[in-house]
Amino acid sequence: MITTVQHHLLNQQRSVREATGTFSRILSGITLATKMIEAKIRVGGLTNVLGAFGAVNVQGEQQQKLDVYANEALLHCLGQEDGVAALVSEENDHPITVNLDPEKGKYIVVFDPLDGSSNIDVNVNVGTIFSILRREGDLTQSILQPGYKQVAAGYVVYGPSTVLVYTAGHGVHSFVLDPTVGAFVLSQEQMKMPEQGPYYSTNEANAASWPAEYREYLAMLLRGELGGKAYSARYIGSLVADFHRTILKGGVFLYPPTEKAPKGKLRLLYEANPLAMIAEQAGGAAVNGALSPNGGRILDLLPTDIHQRTPLIVGSKREVEALVAAVRGAKG
Numbered sequence: 001m002i003t004t005v006q007h008h009l010l011n012q013q014r015s016v017r018e019a020t021g022t023f024s025r026i027l028s029g030i031t032l033a034t035k036m037i038e039a040k041i042r043v044g045g046l047t048n049v050l051g052a053f054g055a056v057n058v059q060g061e062q063q064q065k066l067d068v069y070a071n072e073a074l075l076h077c078l079g080q081e082d083g084v085a086a087l088v089s090e091e092n093d094h095p096i097t098v099n100l101d102p103e104k105g106k107y108i109v110v111f112d113p114l115d116g117s118s119n120i121d122v123n124v125n126v127g128t129i130f131s132i133l134r135r136e137g138d139l140t141q142s143i144l145q146p147g148y149k150q151v152a153a154g155y156v157v158y159g160p161s162t163v164l165v166y167t168a169g170h171g172v173h174s175f176v177l178d179p180t181v182g183a184f185v186l187s188q189e190q191m192k193m194p195e196q197g198p199y200y201s202t203n204e205a206n207a208a209s210w211p212a213e214y215r216e217y218l219a220m221l222l223r224g225e226l227g228g229k230a231y232s233a234r235y236i237g238s239l240v241a242d243f244h245r246t247i248l249k250g251g252v253f254l255y256p257p258t259e260k261a262p263k264g265k266l267r268l269l270y271e272a273n274p275l276a277m278i279a280e281q282a283g284g285a286a287v288n289g290a291l292s293p294n295g296g297r298i299l300d301l302l303p304t305d306i307h308q309r310t311p312l313i314v315g316s317k318r319e320v321e322a323l324v325a326a327v328r329g330a331k332g
């Protein structure tokens with residue numbers, strides 16, 4: 001039997017008494033937008049969608065950069081939904097309000113329309129990341145909720161196949177886009193991240209400017225002191241793709257603070273939070289490496305700005321716990 005993502009969500013929602021269908025419609029809006037994005041990516045080189053925004057193509061039309069297109073697709077597919085109070089995008093400086101009627105606009109959707117943009121022009125995996133929050137009174141306060149309050153989170157990775165992974169707080173499920181019917185079809189329910197894995201994933205070119213404890217942590221992984229086997233490296237430079245490998249194979253992805261980006265590079269609301277929720281739901285962990293007993297659990301951080309950055313260490317439990325111990329050992 002084929003189960004589409006819409007069926008899957010409806011089945012899950014049946015157990016929620018007050019479910020009105022709004023949430024399912026929002027997810028449909030997201031999946032429609034990601035199908036539009038994937039269709040553009042598939043023919044990228046053919047239709048002049050690659051390259052700099054602002055350039056004019058051979059037909060004399062304005063070329064549209066793929067991340068601008070991706071943003072517009074999401075704004076279009078979600079901007080007409082009554083149940084959406086506001087949309088927050090990496091591509092927009094400010095939230096876009098949709099329906100401020102408190103009786104109707106119950107959700108806020110936060111997204112990174114096309115993550116890994118440096119990979120767009122070289123035909124390497126990119127992705128879309130999203131997070132759904134419940135509006136609780138004041139809009140700004142609702143947008144700046146800590147990640148543990150997310151109602152749902154997910155991502156789509158545009159790779160050799162297009163895969164959607166989402167959680168609504170009851171496990172993590174993955175779907176593959178079947179291009180022949182245009183539907184995301186269930187491929188795995190209740191995904192679990194291995195407790196430990198073979199890979200570390202980081203931009204090692206930054207290592208000289210990381211805090212020393214991160215270099216020591218990496219050296220420990222390379223010496224095989226965690227679990228007996230030396231780790232191997234994998235780094236794509238697209239967070240969604242690096243995370244997707246980590247959830248399937250186990251290991252750790254880390255983007256520590258650097259001299260250039262002392263607060264980290266990745267964004268809390270639409271990169272770290274959704275992936276942290278998915279990681280935890282799959283049995284993994286995500287921290288920012290703070291010197292606190294839980295190592296700065298990502299989902300506990302209280303955002304102060306919609307585009308706020310954070311260091312991110314996410315992956316299998318064993319590796320994330322070892323990082324927290326390394327930070328505490330160095331500074332504690």
Ligand code: AHM
Nearest residue numbers: 114115116117118203237238239240
């Ligand atoms: P983007 O949202 O502008 O694409 O930036 C985020 C990306 C992530 O996908 C990836 O993990 C990271 O930046 C790579 O950064 P770096 O090139 O510094 O290694």
Ligand code: MG
Nearest residue numbers: 112114115116
């Ligand atoms: Mg991004």
